[in-house]
Amino acid sequence: MIVSRPSAWLIAAIAGCVVLQPSHAQAQWWSRAPVDFEACADVAEKAASKEARKAALTECNAKFAGRRKPGGGYSYFDFMQNRSFDIAGPNPTPEEQKKIDEHYTDFLDRERRNSIAAEIAAKQQQQQLQQVSLKSESDKPPLTTNAASCPPNSILATS
DSSP states (O other), X not given: OOOOHHHHHHHHHHHHHHHHSOOGGXXXXXXXXXXXXXXXXXXXXXXXXXXHHHHHHHHHHHHOOOEEXXXXXXXXXETTTTXXXXXXXXXXXXXXXXXXXXXXXXXXXXXXHHHHHHHHHHHHHHHHHHHHHHHHHHHSOOOOOGGGTSOHHHHHHHO
């Protein structure tokens, strides 16, 4: 089958239009969506009302876990461990999250060991205090009344 030259050009033009037609999935390349928390917070600060700013900042917190570091890169603060982790982007990657979770497991183990050690130390201190108080009580002379040293008739004579 031989296709004429104008028909071939027409088919090529239609195919080109179909291929080059923008799709909705690629439509975000020109949008100005924030790339990290700081950019999102800058946009949120421009909101008209206080409530809108607060809602936008809450959305920024939910969307981006990491914060920009002054020298570049990002930092993720884990409030459960009260420490920060360096991460590659505005959110931890699955590998970074796994590392953070491993550190948290180690942190919990240390906290548990410290708690047990503190309990043992408190019990030992309490036992030492009890032993010291028992020892000091046994060192004291027994309490006696001096009524035996007084002559019984002297009490009757003064009355």
